[in-house]
Amino acid sequence: MSRRPSLRALCGVALLLACTACSDDGSSDKTPKGRAGSAGVGDPLFPTLGNGGYDVTHYGLTLDYGPGTRRLKATADITARATATLRSFNLDLAGLDVREASVDGRDATFTRRGTELTITPKSPLAKGRIFKATIRYDGAPKTITDPDDSIEGWVPTDDGAVGLGEPTGSMAWFPGNHHPSDKAAYDISVTLPNNGKTAVSNGVLESREETGDRRTFKWHSREPMASYLATVAIGDFEVTDTTTDGGVPEYDAVDHDELDGSSKITADVSEVLDWQSKTFGPYPFASTGVIVDRNPDLGYALETQTRPYFDSAPDTLLLVHEFAHQWFGNSVTPRSWKDIWLNEGFATYAEWLWQEQHDGRDADQIFRGLWTGKDRAATGIWDFPPAAPPNAARLLDAPVYQRGAMVLHKVRRAVGDDTFFDILRTWAKTHRHGNADTEQFIALCEKKSGKDLGPLFDTWLYGKGKPAKP
Known part of the structure; x- marks a missing residue:
């Protein structure tokens, strides 16, 4: 989804509880x-x-x-x-x-x-x-x-x-x-x-x-x-x-x-x-x-x-x-609305990639513009972590879009282009026509790269406020 900021600030959610009702084994029948x-x-x-x-x-x-x-x-x-x-x-x-x-x-x-x-x-x-x-x-x-x-x-x-x-x-x-x-x-x-x-x-x-x-x-x-x-x-x-x-x-x-x-x-x-x-x-x-x-x-x-x-x-x-x-x-x-950044962060990063490959700004420039606040899309991006929108009213706010894309760019920097694009294609192939969550994406990134990416995700995806370093 893409919404004009004047009518709707661009995502949200907390944590989805275990859906025992959806996968009930019958043992709870009274x-x-x-x-x-x-x-x-x-x-x-x-x-x-x-x-x-x-x-x-x-x-x-x-x-x-x-x-x-x-x-x-x-x-x-x-x-x-x-x-x-x-x-x-x-x-x-x-x-x-x-x-x-x-x-x-x-x-x-x-x-x-x-x-x-x-x-x-x-x-x-x-x-x-x-x-x-x-x-x-x-x-x-x-x-x-x-x-x-x-x-x-x-x-x-x-x-x-x-x-x-x-x-x-x-x-x-x-x-x-x-x-x-x-x-x-x-x-x-x-x-x-x-x-x-x-x-x-x-x-x-x-x-x-x-x-x-x-x-x-x-x-x-x-x-x-x-x-x-x-x-x-x-x-x-x-x-x-x-x-x-x-x-x-x-x-x-x-x-x-x-x-x-x-x-x-x-x-x-x-x-x-x-x-x-x-x-x-x-x-x-x-x-x-x-x-x-x-x-x-x-x-x-x-x-x-x-x-x-x-x-x-x-x-x-x-x-x-x-x-x-x-x-x-x-x-x-996404398995639940808390993982909406897997939609909007990815679609926003696709915009960055298009510009990078079609004579526009490269992804580093866009990332830097958001970090410094000079990019007009930077408003409100540090309000909450992309993976933890606070309520339904903020389901589609700026952190989910822009900071969600920044998370992907940090992963790309950490693992290199070949591995990063392999991650994107593997994610789309492995979960084709299904549901998936953030934990599965993190696991895929670490498996493909062979690296511990916990600190990266802790800071950029789950951390509060603006990280100390870009």
Whole structure:
């Protein structure tokens, strides 16, 4: 993600508690009839985010949206595996009205409390069982205001709307296990009035069908995706359906009001993706592209999986940042929000590398400018350690981005270029389509370099205040 400092200072978190509910071995079942799945996975920044007792493998979302009425009618088919014997389980859902719920085709009862939707099937779900929960719901999806006063969720635009999810916004338009530790494949079908508007989502566009006065777009994401990276953008878009120079299918959707500033966007995406594939390893997804919208009140871009979302025409460095996330954050996803620097520090350092290799400032110059405070991005970078943001309101503050990138530059200095770039490629390959944490990254750095890097990480990643020496 990249946010404009005027609307949102650029990350955060404390320590994620052990998620026993997500990996329960069944020993905590209080009766033979099972237990209730937990409402939350123990993330200290977002206590009720995510749910325990099951692991989602697939979301099938069928959405019918009226841009004029701004109302949504939808069905969510959620396929999951029980990790404990469950008499009930929770889903995260903000607003909207639930009409029906079923589990494996049998009616289920449900209750609502805040953002928790509790489903109770006819009979308990045995540990290890694969089940499908179907939720029918409707209403006007809500826009969520984050602790740092930025907006997400379902955000109306002048010609449609967009669903944005970091960190909690996806619950505004579909029920799910909305924590980055539970990734799944997606099929998203969006039906609109047949008035020329387009619905763009993640992955590959499998079909576009017109039936009378309705138009339906069906998108498929085969690679696992954290729910905060899911998106649907609806509007008047100019679409370019092509292939990058490296052979990746590319689907670009540009708002008609942003065409002038996006005249080279398709070629730029291809160039950036080719460079990053050489630098970080093979591109991890089956498709790519961009959504360039006109959303002047938003104030940020988001690395929605396969197809980053921009609120206006982006410059090259912003493209570099959001596409670097396809490796760092999207394919390799943090286990918890405390490790968000693994997303933002890496994407910021990708900007430094691009400049260094494309006749701009080298990484040493950028590092020095931040250290001395002469770089305009230096404001607030010493407020807290990148690996320990103090609360949810500071989840995306400057230390996570800029000081996170400085940590990587210190590692590069310590181990040398050959080892450093080997570390980046190995990290992306080893944890491809999975979850990983900071401790694993440190272990990889020490294994590849053969060095004790504890003092470096203690000072730059976990230390408070400005280090004594650059």
